[in-house]
Amino acid sequence: MGTRRARWRRLWGDRSRGVLGPWRRIREPRACIRFKCALTNTILDILRRRPGWVEVKEEGEWDFYWCDVSWLRENFDHTYMDEHVRICHFRNHYELTRKNYIVKNLKRFRKQIEREAGKLEATKCDFFPKTFEMPSEYHLFVEEFRKNPGITWIMKPVARSQGRGIFLFRKLKDVIDWRKDGVRTDDQKDETQVENYVAQCYIENPYLIGGRKFDLRVYVLVMSYIPLKAWLYRDGFARFSNTRFTLSSIDDHYVHLTNVAVQKTAPDYDPEKGCKWMIQRFRQYLTAKHGAEVVETLFAEMDNIFIKSLQSVQKVIISDKHCFELYGYDILIDQDLKPWLLEVNASPSLTASSQEDYELKCHLLKDTLHIVDMEGRLTGKEKRIGGFDLMWNDGPVSRAEGNVDTPENGSFMANTHLGYNNDRKKQLKQLFKPLHTQQKV
Amino acid sequence: MMLEQDTGLSLAIAQIVQRLKGSSLHSQLERQARGSLHKPEIKLESLKEDIKEFLKTSGWEKRLQNAVYSELNVFPSPCHPAAPPEHIKEPLVYMRKAQGSWEKRILKSLNSMCTELSIPLARKRPIGEQKELLNKWNEMGTDEPDLTLFRPVYAPKDFLEVLMNLRNPNYENGDQPSFRNHLGLIQVPLKVKDIPELKDYFSELGLNTGQLGIDDSTQVPPELFENEHVRVGQTVLTEQDSAAAQQYVRQGCPTALRAELWALILNISNQPEDILYYEQLKSSVIQHDLLVDSLIYKDVKLTASNDDYYFVFEDYLYQVLLCFSRDTSVLEHFSYNSATPPKSYIRGKLGMEEYAVFYPPNGVIPFHGFSMYVAPLCFLYHEPSKLYQIFREMYVRFFFRLHSISSHPSGIVSLCLLFETLLQTHLPQLFYHLREIGAQPLRISFKWMVRAFSGYLATDQLLLLWDRILGYNSLEILAVLAAAVFAFRAVNLMEVTSLAAAEAVLADLSTLKVMPLLQIFLFATVT
Numbered sequence: 001m002g003t004r005r006a007r008w009r010r011l012w013g014d015r016s017r018g019v020l021g022p023w024r025r026i027r028e029p030r031a032c033i034r035f036k037c038a039l040t041n042t043i044l045d046i047l048r049r050r051p052g053w054v055e056v057k058e059e060g061e062w063d064f065y066w067c068d069v070s071w072l073r074e075n076f077d078h079t080y081m082d083e084h085v086r087i088c089h090f091r092n093h094y095e096l097t098r099k100n101y102i103v104k105n106l107k108r109f110r111k112q113i114e115r116e117a118g119k120l121e122a123t124k125c126d127f128f129p130k131t132f133e134m135p136s137e138y139h140l141f142v143e144e145f146r147k148n149p150g151i152t153w154i155m156k157p158v159a160r161s162q163g164r165g166i167f168l169f170r171k172l173k174d175v176i177d178w179r180k181d182g183v184r185t186d187d188q189k190d191e192t193q194v195e196n197y198v199a200q201c202y203i204e205n206p207y208l209i210g211g212r213k214f215d216l217r218v219y220v221l222v223m224s225y226i227p228l229k230a231w232l233y234r235d236g237f238a239r240f241s242n243t244r245f246t247l248s249s250i251d252d253h254y255v256h257l258t259n260v261a262v263q264k265t266a267p268d269y270d271p272e273k274g275c276k277w278m279i280q281r282f283r284q285y286l287t288a289k290h291g292a293e294v295v296e297t298l299f300a301e302m303d304n305i306f307i308k309s310l311q312s313v314q315k316v317i318i319s320d321k322h323c324f325e326l327y328g329y330d331i332l333i334d335q336d337l338k339p340w341l342l343e344v345n346a347s348p349s350l351t352a353s354s355q356e357d358y359e360l361k362c363h364l365l366k367d368t369l370h371i372v373d374m375e376g377r378l379t380g381k382e383k384r385i386g387g388f389d390l391m392w393n394d395g396p397v398s399r400a401e402g403n404v405d406t407p408e409n410g411s412f413m414a415n416t417h418l419g420y421n422n423d424r425k426k427q428l429k430q431l432f433k434p435l436h437t438q439q440k441v
Numbered sequence: 442m443m444l445e446q447d448t449g450l451s452l453a454i455a456q457i458v459q460r461l462k463g464s465s466l467h468s469q470l471e472r473q474a475r476g477s478l479h480k481p482e483i484k485l486e487s488l489k490e491d492i493k494e495f496l497k498t499s500g501w502e503k504r505l506q507n508a509v510y511s512e513l514n515v516f517p518s519p520c521h522p523a524a525p526p527e528h529i530k531e532p533l534v535y536m537r538k539a540q541g542s543w544e545k546r547i548l549k550s551l552n553s554m555c556t557e558l559s560i561p562l563a564r565k566r567p568i569g570e571q572k573e574l575l576n577k578w579n580e581m582g583t584d585e586p587d588l589t590l591f592r593p594v595y596a597p598k599d600f601l602e603v604l605m606n607l608r609n610p611n612y613e614n615g616d617q618p619s620f621r622n623h624l625g626l627i628q629v630p631l632k633v634k635d636i637p638e639l640k641d642y643f644s645e646l647g648l649n650t651g652q653l654g655i656d657d658s659t660q661v662p663p664e665l666f667e668n669e670h671v672r673v674g675q676t677v678l679t680e681q682d683s684a685a686a687q688q689y690v691r692q693g694c695p696t697a698l699r700a701e702l703w704a705l706i707l708n709i710s711n712q713p714e715d716i717l718y719y720e721q722l723k724s725s726v727i728q729h730d731l732l733v734d735s736l737i738y739k740d741v742k743l744t745a746s747n748d749d750y751y752f753v754f755e756d757y758l759y760q761v762l763l764c765f766s767r768d769t770s771v772l773e774h775f776s777y778n779s780a781t782p783p784k785s786y787i788r789g790k791l792g793m794e795e796y797a798v799f800y801p802p803n804g805v806i807p808f809h810g811f812s813m814y815v816a817p818l819c820f821l822y823h824e825p826s827k828l829y830q831i832f833r834e835m836y837v838r839f840f841f842r843l844h845s846i847s848s849h850p851s852g853i854v855s856l857c858l859l860f861e862t863l864l865q866t867h868l869p870q871l872f873y874h875l876r877e878i879g880a881q882p883l884r885i886s887f888k889w890m891v892r893a894f895s896g897y898l899a900t901d902q903l904l905l906l907w908d909r910i911l912g913y914n915s916l917e918i919l920a921v922l923a924a925a926v927f928a929f930r931a932v933n934l935m936e937v938t939s940l941a942a943a944e945a946v947l948a949d950l951s952t953l954k955v956m957p958l959l960q961i962f963l964f965a966t967v968t
Contacts, residue, residue, distance in 0.1 A: 243583065281750055284696055284901055287696045
C-alpha cells in the first residue's frame, strides 16, 4: 500500500486536497514516517510493525517521537518541529500528573465552578480525596486532621511512581517523627532534590471483591487542550491486591497498594496468578450484583472525573499542536459505589504482564496511532476509532447520530463505552474501507 | 390403558406429597392456613374453599407449585411400584456393576493415600486450632498448608479410560469389531438424539427466536429484542413462577436478573432455617478436620486460584466446598444417582455395620477440577449461605451426572456418545482424520464436558450456557456445544498431524461465542 501511494503521488504530485479527493483532509498523507522511540516494550513492537513507518537512528530527523518525560524536560523547549511532527507528551503535563499540582488545579477549578454555577455544580468536583501539600500546607493539614480524629491518612511523594515511598498513618506523632527524619536528610545535603509530599485522606471503605481491594486503570487520550479533545478507551482493567483487605495491618504495604509494581514484590505474589480483571468482566460482575442502572450511574460519574480533571488544567497546560498524550487514570471505587480519582499517569506502563495484557496494550497503542493519524486517513469527523470513543470535543459528545445534542436534552447519552464489547477490528475495517475502494478508482 | 395412567399419576402425587410432608414449606402452609382463620373472608360453611382461595391470593399456592415443580424436575418419574431402589438409581445392571468397581478403585486410592501419609480420614481439631480457623474463616486462601504429598484421587482422564471399557454383555451385533462400527471411544448402545430431534428439543434456540448471547450484541438495536426480554424477565420474577422462569431462561438471562432467576428455578429462597443450616455446617468444619479437606485445598489451589478470573473468589470456594463435604442432606440424591456413597468404619471396627459412617459425610469424593463447578456461581451470589445452597442444588440436579456411570440421557456416558455420534454423522471426514492421527475427538472434549465447560469458556459465555442447562433441565447441550466447537475449528483441525497439535488448536476456547456456535451447528448446517 505504501509503494502504491508513493507511485500515485509521483504521477499526480502533492495535492493540498489530499489523496482521496473531495474529502477535506486534515492531515497531509506521508509516504514514509520516520519514528524514534525511547522505550523498548510494547510500543516499540507496535511502531516497528506499522506499515510505512521507519525507525531512525540516534541523530536522524524524525516525524514522530515516543519520548520519555526526561527527554521532554531537557529538549522540548529548544527543538524545532515541523507542522506535521508529533510527540507523545505535553510540555507541562505534570500539572495533571504530579499529586500536588493536580490538587491545586482542581481546587482552583472547583472555586471557579462554584462562582459561576453554584455550590451543587461544584460538588461534581469532589472526586479527589482531601489532599494537603507538605510541607507548605502542614498547618492546614493538622487542622483537618484534628477535625477528623481516627481516620487514616496516606503520605505520598509527589513525583515518584510505582508505589515507592508511600506510607499510611493514623497518629500525628507518625508524621512529626517522619518530618524530623526528613529534616535530617536535608542536612545531609544529598544531590537528590528535596522531595515534596502530599498527605491524602485514605479511603477506608473501598469496594471489595472476594475480600480484596482493587483499583481501575482506564486510558484517556488527549489530542489537544485548546480546544479540549479527549478519547476514552473501551478496555481497561481492575488491579487486585494479592491479600485480603483489613485496616488493622496499616504497615502491610502489600494490602493497601494495588499497583502491580508493588504487588510483584509481595512475598506471596505468584506471577502465574495474575491479579487483573479486564474491565468488561468487572462491569458484568457489578451489573449482576447491583443491576444495570446503578452501574450506568457509576460509569457516568467516572466520565465526569475524566472530563473535570482535564478541564481543570485546560488553561495551564501549553496546548502545543504537536503534542498528544495517553493518560492512565487510576480510579478507586468505595463501598457506596462512588468513584475516586487516585492519580493520573502520563506514562502508563506499557510493559505487558500477561498475554491478555499484551494484546490489550497492542490494541490500545495501535488505535492511539490511528488517531494521531500520521498517515492522513481521517476526516476529523469520526466519533469512534477502533477501541477509542470520542468523549469530549470542545463540548460533550453524544452517542446519537447527527448533530451533537446538548446535555440539557433529556435523551442525551454520552459517547462513552467503558467496559463495553470492544469489536475494534470490525470497526477499523469499516472506517478505513473507503480508502481501499477509492484507491481502485 | 387409562387405569395405568391414573395409577402412574396417583403414584407420582403420592410420592411428591410424601416428600413434601414435614418440609418447612409444609409447616409454613399450615401456619398460614391457621392464621387465616381470623380473617373475615374465611367462613365456616365454606372453610376448605376459602382457605384455598386465601392461599392462592397470598402467593402461597405459587410457592407450593414451585416446590412441586422442583420435585418433578429433580426426582425421576416413578416406574413400576415393585421396582427395587437400585433400579431407580440405575436401571441397567452392567452400568451399576461398572459404577461399583469404579467406586472400589477410588476408595482404594483414597485409603492408600491415607495409609501412606498416616493421616486419619477424620479427626477432631484441638481448641486452639478451632479458634484459629474461625478467625481465618473469611480468608482461608491465605493459608499455605503443605499439600505436596496429596494427589487428587482421580482426574477426568482416568474416568474416561473406565468409560471406554464399558460393554453391554447382552449386546451382540454379530459384527467383527471393525473400522465401520467402532469408530469412537464409547462402545455402549445407548439411545441418543440425532440432529432433527435436537432441533425439536432445543426449538427455542432456533434462528427465528431472539437469544441473549446473539440478539443483544452492540449491532442489534435493543428495541428489537433485548428490552422486551428484560421486561418479561422482570414480570416472571414478580410472579415468582418457577416453571415460567425455566421456560424464560431458554432464551438467556439478562445479567442483572440472572441470580434471582436461577434461584427461582432451583427453588432456593434463603430462609432463616437455611442460613442456620449453613452455620451448622460451618461449625462442623471448625470442629473436625477431614482428609478430604486437603484434597479440596489442593484442587482449589491448582485450578480456580490459577484462573485469571476466578482467583478472586478463592476464599468463597473453601467456604462452600468444606461445608459441602459435611452436608449429610446431600446423601438424599443417591436415591437417583447410580453412585453409592463410600462407607468407612470407626477404627478397629472394620466390617461392623453399626460402626459404619459415610465418608465423606456427604458421600462425594472430589476429583481434580471439582472446585470449578462452584467458581462461576461466585459471580452471581455473594452471601455464603445462598451461594452454598445454589451450588448444592446445582450439584444434586446436574453436576453429579458428569462423574457417575449411568444410562441417563444427561449422564456423562450418553453425553460422550451423543458427542461422538454427532461428529461422526455430520463431520465424518474430520472424525476419520482425527482418528487416523491418534487424536480421538472425545479425548479432547471429555474434560470440557466433565467440567460443564467451566474454566474453558469466558465467564459471560459460560453463564449463557448454564442458563440453557437450567432452562432445558438437561446437560445434553454440553455435548452439542462440544461438537459445535469441533465444527467451528474443523478447517484448522484437518491440517494437524498429531494429538498434541489438535489439542493446541482447541486449547483456547476463551474467545468463543457459545450461542452463535450452537445455532449454526443445530439450525444452519445442511445435513
